[in-house]
Amino acid sequence: xxxxxxxxxxxxxxxxxxxxxxxxxxxxxxxxxxxxxxxxxxxxxxxxxxxxxxxxxxxxxxxxxxxxxxxxxxxxxxxxxxxxxxxxxxxxxxxxxxxxxxxxxxxxxxxxxxxxxxxxxxxxxxxxxxxxxxxxxxxxxxxxxxxxxxxxxxxxxxxxxxxxxxxxxxxxxxxxxxxxxxxxxxxxxxxxxxxxxxxxxxxxxxxxxxxxxxxxxxxxxxxxxxxxxxxxxxxxxxxxxxxxxxxxxxxxxxxxxxxxxxxxxxxxxxxxxxxxxxxxxxxxxxxxxxxxxxxxxxxxxxxxxxxxxxxxxxxxxxxxxxxxxxxxxxxxxxxxxxxxxxxxxxxxxxxxxxxxx
Numbered sequence: 001x002x003x004x005x006x007x008x009x010x011x012x013x014x015x016x017x018x019x020x021x022x023x024x025x026x027x028x029x030x031x032x033x034x035x036x037x038x039x040x041x042x043x044x045x046x047x048x049x050x051x052x053x054x055x056x057x058x059x060x061x062x063x064x065x066x067x068x069x070x071x072x073x074x075x076x077x078x079x080x081x082x083x084x085x086x087x088x089x090x091x092x093x094x095x096x097x098x099x100x101x102x103x104x105x106x107x108x109x110x111x112x113x114x115x116x117x118x119x120x121x122x123x124x125x126x127x128x129x130x131x132x133x134x135x136x137x138x139x140x141x142x143x144x145x146x147x148x149x150x151x152x153x154x155x156x157x158x159x160x161x162x163x164x165x166x167x168x169x170x171x172x173x174x175x176x177x178x179x180x181x182x183x184x185x186x187x188x189x190x191x192x193x194x195x196x197x198x199x200x201x202x203x204x205x206x207x208x209x210x211x212x213x214x215x216x217x218x219x220x221x222x223x224x225x226x227x228x229x230x231x232x233x234x235x236x237x238x239x240x241x242x243x244x245x246x247x248x249x250x251x252x253x254x255x256x257x258x259x260x261x262x263x264x265x266x267x268x269x270x271x272x273x274x275x276x277x278x279x280x281x282x283x284x285x286x287x288x289x290x291x292x293x294x295x296x297x298x299x300x301x302x303x304x305x306x307x308x309x310x311x312x313x314x315x316x317x318x319x320x321x322x323x324x325x326x327x328x329x330x331x332x333x334x335x336x337x338x339x340x341x342x343x344x345x346x347x348x349x350x351x352x353x354x355x356x357x
Contacts, residue, residue: 005187006090006131007179011082011147011154014063024062024084028055031086031122031133045126047133051107052120055135058084061119062137069145082147083137089182090131097190099130105186110134112185117150152178231293238286245279 012024029037032055033044053061062083070076077083089106091097103123110118114136121134138149148155156174157167187193 004193005183007182009085009087011151012084012086013080013082015079017080025059027086028058031055041126047122047124050121050123055120055122058119058135058137065140066145068140069143085136085150087134088131090129093129102190105189106132109182109185114150234290238290245283
């Protein structure tokens with residue numbers, strides 16, 4: 001069972017906020033298993049740094065960068081402004097995905113996504129699910145330090161021209177596209193599904209069917225790559241054979257043009273003709289075989305396209321379902337608030353009647 005993809009990003013400031021989000025120094029200390037910062041781990045083990053620096057050095061780097069910049073109003077960067085982007089990429093413990101492939105492709109995705117802004121990536125294997133923590137810091141560009149450089153949702157929200165609802169929608173859409181990009185570059189190639197069963201509220205039977213579809217998509221993708229490699233080899237062999245035929249034809253032409261009539265040269269001429277005929281027949285056979293393989297690849301492409309369309313249809317269905325659930329949750333929340341206000345008003349009236357008969 002391959003499971004589903006999990007990737008998440010958060011932003012952190014120099015100090016913790018009123019909602020309980022920790023400061024960035026606490027986050028990197030937890031990542032490096034500093035005593036007192038990882039009480040949720042039963043037996044902490046030293047993490048492995050896969051890429052870049054020790055995360056504990058990053059808060060100071062972020063602070064040094066902000067000393068050189070000012071905000072749009074010409075003021076210094078606030079102490080509660082986000083300075084560090086931290087993310088997690090996790091693989092389910094029950095997954096049968098090749099772990100080396102998971103690490104290699106995930107790190108490749110991060111390199112392509114963030115470039116020089118990717119400062120560190122560390123591996124944790126001391127919790128239930130093995131996972132990668134990664135850290136990104138914005139650059140200082142033209143005296144500006146902005147989280148929108150590295151955070152898709154914030155960038156989309158800042159670029160959106162509209163009210164709160166439009167900006168919120170732009171943010172969510174950008175984050176969905178972020179998840180889609182990881183799925184296209186990593187998840188689909190590992191046989192992972194785009195969403196998990198809890199997010200989609202699927203039954204076990206539906207979840208198994210979706211996993212089976214993801215596995216089939218992965219197998220088709222691997223078979224297609226195998227066929228491509230074989231065709232490339234066959235084309236190279238065919239090109240070499242064609243060159244050999246041309247050389248033999250040139251040699252035969254030279255012998256024929258020399259007008260040699262001795263038995264020795266006639267025998268050589270006859271041998272070359274037989275050799276030429278044999279090579280031409282081999283060329284024909286290889287061309288026919290190559291044509292059959294190309295037809296097979298064309299058929300495989302069609303099957304792959306059909307499978308991808310089915311997968312996209314499922315994805316659209318799940319996205320629509322997720323949106324409906326989100327609207328339902330908002331409605332329930334509004335209903336709770338309305339009910340709470342009505343209760344408070346009723347309670348206030350009863351108190352007034354009690355106090356003033």
